[in-house]
Amino acid sequence: MSTTKANRVEAGKAAASASAYHHGNLREVLIAQALELAAEGGLEAVSIREVARRAGVSPAAPFRHFPDKVALMTAVAEEAMARFRAEIAKALVGEVSDHPIRRIRAIGRAFLDWARRNPTHFEIISSRRAIDFAGSASLGADNAEIQAQMVRLLEEAARRGLLRVDDPQLIQITGRALVYGLARMLIDGQFPSWGVAEVEAERMMERSLDLFLVGLLKNQPAEDPGHS
C-alpha cells in the first residue's frame, strides 16, 4: 500500500489539500461524483450510497464529511452556483454594448443557455427542499451578487429614461421569474405539450425574453430590444 500514500499526496495537491488521510480528498471527490451522478440521472438519482460506491468508500464514509444528505447537496449546489456565476460573468464580458437592457438580455440568455446545458445543476440550486440555501453563506452571497448586478443595470436604464416603469426590484423579480419559468418548462419537457418542438425551444425562449424586455421600454423601437 505504498502507492496509496503516493496517490494521496498527488490527489491532495490541486484541491483544498486540507485532507490527505485515508482516501485523499474524499470530500471533494464526493461532491464531484454527486455532480456527475446528477448530470447523468437527474437530481433524485443522487444517493449517498451510490456516491460512496463511485468514490470507492463505504456507505458510511460520506457522513464523516457531511452531517446528512442535504449538507452534501448544498455543497454540490455551491459548486454549481459558482459555475453559473462564471457563466454570467463570461456573457457580460462578451457583451460589448454598454446599453443596460442589452446587458440584461445577455444575462438572461446566459441563464437560459446554462440551464439548458446543465438542467440538473439548475434544478439543484433552485431546490429549496434538497439543499439548505439559508445555511450556506456562499449561496446567499452569490445570489445577492447576481441580484445587485441586475439592479445596477436597471437603475442605469432608469437614469437614462429608458424604462416605462421605474421599479428595479419589480422588474428584476419579474425577469427572474420569467427565465426561471422558461428554464423549468424546458427541463420538465413541457414545451411539446405547449406546441413547441424540442428544436424550437431555444429560439422560443430567447424570443420570450425579448418580448418581455421590449415591453419594459418607454419608446418601443419597433421589435428588438437590441439590434443583433
Place this chain on the structure above:
Amino acid sequence: MSTTKANRVEAGKAAASASAYHHGNLREVLIAQALELAAEGGLEAVSIREVARRAGVSPAAPFRHFPDKVALMTAVAEEAMARFRAEIAKALVGEVSDHPIRRIRAIGRAFLDWARRNPTHFEIISSRRAIDFAGSASLGADNAEIQAQMVRLLEEAARRGLLRVDDPQLIQITGRALVYGLARMLIDGQFPSWGVAEVEAERMMERSLDLFLVGLLKNQPAEDPGHS
C-alpha cells in the same frame, strides 16, 4: 354485514363505480389520502405505504389499483388539474369585462392564487417526473383546453389591435412561464432571499403579472392594464 353492501352501492354510484368489493372504493380513497398527505408535507411526503396506512389497508393493496407509484400520482394530478380548471372557470365567470387582456389577467391571477393556496397540487401537475403526463388523456385534454382559452383571448386582442406583437403562441408561453416561475419562487420560499417579505409576495406577484401584460399593449394606458 348487509350494511357493507348498502355502503358499497352508495359509494359506487357517484364514483367510477368500478370497485366496491372489500374496502369499498379503495381507489378513490387512496387518491384522496394521497392528495391530503401531499397538502400536509409536500410532494415527497407521499408514500404508498403511508397512503395505505391511512386508508387502513395493507402496503400491497394499492398495487391492485395502480401499477406503480407514478400511476397513483398521475391519478392525483388528474384530480388536482380538475380543481385547477374549475378555479380558472370561476375566475372567468367573475370577470365581468369582456376586454381580452382583462380576462387574461383574471386567468393569471387565478393561477397565482390557486398555486399559492395549493402549492403541492401545483407542484404535482407541474412535475414531469412524479407523474406520467403523456399517459393521461385527461391531463392532456385539460391542458389543451386552458391553452385554447388563452389563445382565443389573445387572438381577439390581436383582432382589436391591442397587441404590439401579434404572436399568440409566443405571448401565451411567455405568460405561462412567468406565472409558473412566480408560483415556484413563492412556493420554494425564494422571495425572502430576493428581498420580498412573505406578506408582500402576493401583491408583488400581481404587480409582476401586470408589468408583463401592460408591456404587451400597443398604446400604454399610463399604468394599469385594467382599471380596478
Place this chain on the structure above:
DNA sequence: GCGGATATGTAATCAGCGATTACATTTTGT
C-alpha cells in the same frame, strides 16, 4: 520520536421505501 488526541474510514444495524410473489378471501356471472 512518542503517545495521546483527533480525524477519518468500516461493519453492522435500523427503519422506511417501492415493488413482487404466493396465497387468502370476497364478489360476480352463469
Place this chain on the structure above:
DNA sequence: ACAAAATGTAATCGCTGATTACATATCCGC
C-alpha cells in the same frame, strides 16, 4: 351453487438515509 375474477394480505427483496461501535491513520505537543 360454483368456477372465475377481483380484491386484499403476508412475506420478502433490494434499495435508501442514518446511527452506533469499532478500527486505523494522521497530527500535534512534548
